[in-house]
Amino acid sequence: MMYTCRCIKLTAIAAATLAALATLTPAQAAEDEDIVQLTKPESSVEAGIGYVNKDNQRFGQYNGLKDNGVYGLLDLNVVRRDDATGTWLKLSGRNLGLDNRELRFEHNQQGNWGYFVEYGQTPRYNPLDVNTRLVGAGTSAQTINGAAARYNLEMKTQRDALSLGAEKIFIGGFSVQVRFKNEEKDGARMYGQGTPGTINFLTDPINQTTRQLDVVLAYTGERLQLSGGYYGTTFENRNNLLNVTGGITGQTPMALPPDNQSHQLYLGGGYSFTSTTRGTFNAAYTHQTQNDTFIVLPTLGGRTDLGGVVDTKLLQAGITSRPLPKLSLLGNLRYEDRPDRTPIDRYNTPGGTQNGNNEPRSIRSLTGKAEAGYALPMGFRLTGGFDYDQRNRNFSPVRVVSAREETEEKSWRAELRRSMSETTTGALSYVHSDRDGSPFLTTRRNDGTFGANLIAPPHLADRKRDKIRLSVNWEPTEELSLQFFADEALDKYESRTVLGMGPNNGKARNYAVDGSYRFSPEWQATAWYSRNETRADQATCATLTVDAVTGAMTCPASQAANLRNVGDAFGLGLHGKPLERMEIGTDVSYSDINDEYRQRALTGAAVTSLPDVSTKLTSLKVFAKYAIQKNAGIRLNYIYDRVSTNDWTWTNFTYSDGTSVFQNPNQKVHFVGVSYFYRWQ
Amino acid sequence: MKKDRTMKNPRHTIAIVLNTMLILMGVVLLFPATIAAQPTNPAQPADTTARKDLVLKGDAQCTRCHDADGEFPVLAIGKTKHGTVADGRTPTCTSCHGASETHINKPAGVKERPRPDRVFGKKSNVAAEIQNQACLTCHQGGKRIHWQGSIHASRDTTCTSCHQVHTGHDKVRDRATQAEVCLTCHKEQRAQISRPSRHPIKEGKVACSDCHNPHGSAGPSLMVRDSVNDTCYTCHMEKRGPFVRTHQPVTENCAICHNPHGTTTPNLLRSRPPFLCQQCHEPTGHRGQVAGVPGGYSPGTAGTIARGCLNCHTNIHGTNNPTDLSGERTFRR
Incomplete structure (x- = not known):
C-alpha cells in the first residue's frame, strides 16, 4: 500500500x-x-501563369515575353544548411518558364570547400520586323531574293551559358578557385552589304562559342593579401565567312569574326604597412593570338593566316596613407603596354589610299593620380587631386583619318564633402582637364600627295573640360529623405584648322531629385525626377577639295550640327501593407527622350535639318501579395508597358533588294501574372 | 524496509528514473537559461545571464533588446553566411560593433543610452574608413584587395551603403536587384538603362558587377578586367581581333563610340551615323555628306537611313578578309 x-x-x-x-x-x-x-535559411518556390495580351517588339526583347499568349512562371530557391558543419546546399532557379531562365546548384562547406554549376539563357529578339525574300537567313550561305515571295523574318540571338566553379580554402589563409564558363551564342542579327547605289539586306549568321577559364590562387593574411593566377579565353566562330548569292559583284565571301584566344598570367596584391598605410599592386601579362585561316587567299604574299599577336603588359601600383588623423593621401600609377606584334605583310596591290599592308594597332598608356584629403570640422572633408593620362599609339604611314601619336591629359580636381551628419550630407566637386599631345601626323596618300588634314577626332583632339558636380542628401525627419544631384560638363575641342571642322563643343548636364517618405512602418512612397542632356556641336564639309601638292584645303559648302539628346524621366512608387496578410505595391516610370540634330549651313547652300526623334517609354508595375497562411500565399502581378516613337529611320525605306523593315511606332503591352508561393525551412 | 523494498522493486526503480527524467526535462524546458553556457562577458548585467545566444556567440547581451523588429532588426543574420557559426571565422556582434560597454550597460545619470562603439549606416557618427575596417578585417582579400584607393573608398562610401548585413537577402548581391542599389547614387545611369538600346540590366541578365568591381580594381572605371576593352570582350570576344584591317578606335576604347549604359541610337552608339563617324573621318568624298532627309534612298543619304554608314561598312570593328577586291580596308567585306 x-x-x-x-x-x-x-x-x-x-x-x-x-x-x-x-x-x-x-x-x-x-x-x-x-x-x-x-x-535559419529559408526556401521558397513560386509557380504560376502569365499572359501577354499582344505581340510586341520591345517589352519582350530580353525576357521572351514577346508573343501574345500564356507563359509558365516558375521560380525556386531551395536552401539547406547543416548547422553542425556549416554546409550549404542551394538550388535556385529564376524565370524557369521563360526564355531568360537561370538555374544554379551550389554546394559548399563554408570556410572549407565548395563548387557550383550554373546555367543561364539570355535571348535577344530583334526589335524590328523584317519582310524579305532572303534565303538562308542565319546561315553562312545566303541568297538575295532567293525566295519566291516575301516573308516575315524574325531574328533572334540567344546566349546559353554554362558555368562551373570550385573553391578550396586551406589553413593559413591560402585558397584556390577555379571558374570555367562556356557560352554558346546562336542566331541571326541584321547585317548587310553596300556600295554606292546599292544596299542589300543580309543577316549575320551567329554560331559562336566563348570560353573563359580563371584559376586563382590567393593568400589572405592580416597584412598581406595576394591573388594571382591564370585567365584564359577562346573565341570560336563556326561561321567565319558568309557566301552571298545575288549580291553586289565582288562582295562575296564576306569575312566574319575570326577565332582568337588569349592567355593571361597575373598577380595582384596589397600590403598594410601600418594600420593607416597600405600599398597595392597588380601585374599581368597577356598573350593574345589570332591565327584563323583566311577565308580566301590574299592577292599578294603567301600567308594563309594573319599570325596576329598582341602581348599586353600591365603594371599598377598604389598607396594610401593617413599620416595624420585628419589627413589622407592617395597615389596610383598604372602602365599598360599593348603592342600589336602582328607581322606586317603586303596582302594586296597598293592603291591610292592604302599601301596594301595590314595595319597593326598598338597603344601604350600611363595613367596616374594623386589625391589629398583633409578632415574639417562638422564632418566636412576637403579633397584635392591631380590625374594624369598619357597615351601613345602607332599609325600606319598611309591613312585616310587624321592621327596623332601621343595625347596627354592633366586634370585638377577639388571636392568638399560632408559624409557624416544626422540630417545633411553631400558633396561639391570641380574638375578641370586639359588635353593636348604631339603634332597631328600629316595625312598623305600612298603616292605621297596630301590627303585631307582637317579633323581632330574627339579622342585625340586638344580638349579642355570643366566639370562641376553637386549632390545633397537631406533627411529632415526619420520619415522623409530627399536627394538632389546635379552635374554639368563642358568640353571645348580645338580644331586643326580655321575651318573649324570636326567636334567643337560638347556638353553634358544631369539633374535628379529623389524623395522617399515613410507614412508608417507599413506604408512608404518614393518619387524621383531626372533630366539628362548631352550636346555635341560639330561641323563637316560637304565638298572638301585638297590640293594634292600643297595640301591646301577649300570647303565651299560646310554645315554644322548641334546634336542634342535630352531625356526627362520620373518615377513613382508606393508600397504598403493594407492588411496584416496583404502587401501591395506599384511603380510607375516614364521617360521622354528627344534626339535633335539642328543642322545648319555654315557656308554654301541651305541645309534642311533632320527631323527630331521623340521616344516615350512608360512602365506601370503593380503587385499584390496575399498570405493564405503564414508561409504560403498568392501573388498577382500586372505590367503595362508602352513605347512610342516617331523615329523615321526605317520609314519609307526599302533595301535595294526589296527588303523592308518595320518599327511599330506605338507599342502597348499588358501582362498579367498570378502565382502561388510557398516557403519552408 | 521501505528503502530495501523500494530498491528491490524494479517497477519502482523505473518509475523513479522516469519521474526524475521528466522533472529534469521540465526544469530544462521551464528554465532553459539555468543550464545555458556561462556568459562570455562577466560584466554583462544580471538579466542577460538568463538568456541564451540565439545566433552568434555571445549575442544574448544584444538580443535581449534587438530582435527581428524595431529600428535595428538583427536576427536575420542567422540566415546568412555571417550566421553560419560552424565556420569558425564568423563574427560576433562585438567583432563588428565593438565591445560597446556603455551601450550595453547604460551609465547612471545618462539620459539616452549611448550608441554602440561602431554604428553603421547613413546616420553613423563613425568615419567611413573605420566602419569599413570592421569588414575589411575579414574581407580584405580577393576582389577587395584594391578597395583602398578606389573611387568608392575615397568618396567615403561605406560597405553598408550598398550591403545589408542583417538580412537574408542582400539586394546588391542578387543580380536581379543589384542595379536598384547602384542606381540610388548613379542617377545618370538610372535613366540610361531604360533607353531603347541597352543591355538587359532591367531583366537581371546583365548586372553592374559583370563589368564593374565596386570594391576596386586595377582597371579604369572599376572595370572587372584590366581595361574597358578587355571587360567588353568577356561577352563580345568576336570584336577582339586583331584583324587584317582593324578600326583604330576599336582597339583603343569601345566607349569612344558606345555608351554601354544605354542610348537611343541602336547598338549603344553614342550618336547616330553619319554624325558619329563624321567626328573622326575626313570629309572627302561621301564622308562629308549632309545627313539626309528621310523618305527614300539615294547614295547621298545612305549614311543616315537604315543602319547609316554601317549599311556598307558592315564589318566596322574590323575585317579579317585579306583581299581588297571591294574595299575591305573600309570594313565593307
Missing part, C-alpha cells in the same frame, strides 16, 4: 511536470519555432 501510495505520489509529480510541459512547452516550442524561422 505504501508502495502503491508512493508510486502514486511520484506519478503525481510526474503528472504535474507533464502538465507543466503540456501547458508551457507549446509556448516555449512556439518561441523556438519563431527563432528558427527568424534565424
